[in-house]
Amino acid sequence: MFTTRPTLQGTFGMVSSTHWLASQSAMAVLEDGGNAFDAAVAAGFVLHVVEPHLNGPAGEVPIILAPAGGDVRVLCGQGPAPAGATVAHYRSLGLDLVPGTGPLAAAVPGAFDAWMLLLRDHGTKSLADVLKYAIGYAEDGHAPVERVGETVETVRRLFEEEWPSSAEVYLRGGPGGDEPPRTGELLRNPALAATWRRLLAEAEAGAGGVGRGEAGERLRVAQIEAAREVWRTGFIAEALVRQAGRPTLDTSGERHVGTLSAEDLRGWSAFYEDPVTYDWNGWTLCKAGAWSQGPVFLQQLALLPRDVAELPAYGSAEYVHLLVEGCKLAMADREAWYGDAGGSAGSVPIRELLSEEYNARRRKLIGDEASYELRPGSPGGREPRLAAHAVAVAAGGGGGGAGFDAMGGAAVGGGEPTVAGDGGTRGDTCHLDVVDRWGNMLSATPSGGWLQSNPVVPELGFPLGTRLQMAWLEEGLPNSLTPGRRPRTTLTPSLALRDGVPVMAFGTPGGDQQDQWQVHFFLGVVLRDAVRGGLDLQGAIDAPNWHTDGFPGSFHPRGMRAGSLTVESRMAPEVVAELRRRGHDVLVGGAWSEGRLCAVARDPGSGVLSGAANPRGMQGYAVGR
Template sequence: MFTTRPTLQGTFGMVSSTHWLASQSAMAVLEDGGNAYDAAVAAGFVLHVVEPHLNGPAGEVPMILAPKDGEVQVLCGQGPAPEGATVAHYRSLGLDLVPGTGPLAAAVPGAFDAWMLLLRDHGTKSVAEVLRYAIGYAEDGHAPVERIGQTIETVRELFETEWQSSADVYLPGGKSPMPGELFRNPALAATWRRLIAEAEKTGGDDRTAQIDAARKIWSEGFIAEAMVRQAARPTMDTSGARHTGPLTAADLAGWSASYEAPATYDWNGWTLAKAGGWSQGPAFLQQLALLPAELPRYGSAEYVHLLIEGCKLAMADREAWYGDAAEVPLDTLLSEPYNAERRALITDEASYELRPGSPGGRTPVLSGHAHAVAAGEAGFDALGVPAAGVGEPTVAKGGAAAGEPSVAADGATRGDTCHIDVVDRWGNMVSATPSGGWLQSNPVVPELGFPLGTRLQMAWLDEGLPNSLTPGRRPRTTLTPSLALRDGVPVMAFGTPGGDQQDQWQLHFFLAVALRAEARGGFDLQGAIDAPNWHNDSFPGSFFPRGMRPGSVTVEERMDPEVVEDLRRRGHDVTVGDPWSEGRLCAVARDPETGVLSAAANPRGMQGYAVGR
């Protein structure tokens, strides 16, 4: 079949990421003797520089690791809510939702410490060795992708009138970054140079001691001090008012990234591993559990309808049961009796209801806002759709790709994400989805060159929910890297940006790999990525203002017109988007019998690339 690019194959190492400079930097680390984890860390910090509208050091990053001959682990780089981030405090400010921007939305930053923990425990390189690529692009400049300048233009007025420190970095001389012209972030480069110098002074020649020193500098040293000062500055946010945030020095010093066992589900000889119920990751597993024993023909209208309806049920359960503020009943949610009962709800007609289940006979409880948007009492403003005042609330041909940031003149934003997958010649494998700390999320910390994040916007301001805003608890994240095992052996790492769409696009990709004939002696990764994709928004969105569009399905124009018409006959509210607009998938794989490595990357957006040899 036609694909936009070949599925790369080799034996030395493979990388796939959402930006070619990150992919090539990771490959340079592999060529220099580093392993998959060294390479992923280097790529992660490069992404902070070259995709600053999609992630930053003060954002977050969940990862799934498959060390050679080791156990699969989740490394959680999602920071919790600060101790002062209570529902009562936010309600006292007259808020019904956590703002989409500003310091009230800032969780304890998680990305930096997670990358450093990965480097310390699984890598071989020093802090200086993995940061040198990011420092080079920040200091000497890189040619920015077009989307950076477009994003900055949408918040130009906010930057120039309210967020001056952001204008200083991203509007030098009053001009947005332009493709083909070098763009620099000298403040960020200086931050990393100072961090390295202090870490080397403290840690001496000991690599581990240097990394631990760098982590302490982040959480207690000059970086922590600057982040706390920024949180205390009154900042205009999406509420239309200026607020300070609750982040304190104690919050930063009291948290570190950590490891945990993945949530898993076995399907047809495969085992899929995801982060736990504090993320949306198990929704991928639930969608698999909802599939019948025999699937309709791949790509048929019946097949697409089945996946859409199963997704609606899984995401309704996400809304009712997922979150870090309560125990998530995953064993029941993934059990066959529960899913047989849920599967029976799927008919030949499209559902327009939000229908969470009752695992163990428990009664689902939703937020007041979720009830309102499900009943049609609030507008729809999905990720990637122009915000109110910027365009019509539809997905129009020629508009922003689904999953990309959409930013209104007042700073309202649903930022997007990056992704990295790496497999090395020894068989180590990692899947990471960095996000948050976007340039449009908070003002740049002037001393540091990067902003705080906004992940708390995903928590509800209703008490007693699994995802209620709770001090010390993680807001439920959309970030959801994936790892697949075949007969118990890790064989594939994959993921995508895209907020609420991530576990929709990833399921479609995985099934395309699993159900279609293998090509070139291995998985047809590129063919599965290139296949026409789709998503639905029939559940409350995770990003401010958290809208919902019951019955909606957005498909790529390349989808078979007969399938589109069949979906409409079934009652789906179908929007036909651009031909290459759904997903930004990355994937790497390893054949455990031959040792052959594979990689592929998404052509959508014109910046994701796989490299390897």
């Protein structure tokens, strides 16, 4: 099959990310003797600079890592709701949903501390070694991709009239300027560069001393710990809390202050968890827990035939129909059962949701016709409970319709955000995968804290995040807004094993679409492997893709388009016609509009490494040798 690029192969190292500067920065770290985890941290901070419309330091990042010879772990960089973020407080403000922008939507920032924990526990480089690339691009400038300018143009009036600190960074000429960044010209963020330089200086002063060998490692760790303390209690924490207390116009049309406090920042740190796993056709898939949407991927696999030979022909209408209808069932379960808040249903019943008994019943719900209903199941005999808003949009009202369409309910565009003039947005994310010559492997999906979410903190050069918009303002649900608990996130990196050995790391931006595009990619790899005898990563990425919005969305205003199916125009006309005959409300999008997948792989037998990246959006790249 023709592909847009080759699947790269080598033995030294492979990196794939959603921006070429992040990929190349990570490769530079590998070339300098660093491992996959050092490289990922460097790339993560570069992504804050070069994809500021998709992620930032005060956002979040789930990471799945597989140290060579060690166990697969999930590093949770998703911060919880602040202590003051209660349903009662938001309801007292007259709100039915958490706003999609502004400080009320800000969780405790999680990304920075997660990257620090990864560097401390699994890296070998100093903090200065990994931050120098991001500092350089922020200080000296980088040529922004077109989408940065397009995003800024969408919210230009908001910046000019309400968020002058954002205009200072992202409008040419500052607050009085009226033009967004242009491609071919350098975009600088001197405030962000100054933040990292001050952080480094304070971390080095706080750690003290010099050393080599064992003493040098202790100093490296001490500096990272000092930097974490600066973030939690020093000048960065103070600036974040000040910003949260500034009245800010948000998607409600009102000005609100946030709930983030110094105590919230001081009391939280990133942490490790075991992955949720599922075995299918000789593969073991590893995902983050049900505080993410990761298990949706596993549920979709559990709904498929146990034998890969029983799958419909790859890319056929029957194949697409099966995957789309399975996705709707899994996403309905996500709405009823996933979350970190506990709720009346108690803990998330993952074991039952992935059991053969449960999925045998669920498979019977997939008929020949497209479903237009939201149909959560009853694992273990428990009755599902949906948020009232989800019930309303599933019935065709209460937050769907035109408002949702304006926010990108049927969005196409390679996983890039659809942004309204008030900053409301969905699907804003980056992705990064790395594997090194020692066999260390990592998959990370940084997101949140994007430039359109909150005003830039003037002293720091980056904004707060808005992840709380995914929690419900209704008590007793697994995803109710609850102090100290994580809002259910859409972020969902993936790692796959064969015979217990890590083989492939992959993922994509795209909000609710992430675990739709990834399932099709993974099946493409599996089916191509069976035919070609090798992991054809690029072919699986390039294959025509699709998504459905047939469930309540995770982003404000939380709408739904029942029966919808958006496909790339490269899908065969006869396949599109058959899907329409089956009742799918098919929207044909651009030829290269669905997904921004990245992937790396390692053959445990030969040690050969592979890498591939998405051509959609014209900025993702894999590099390696």
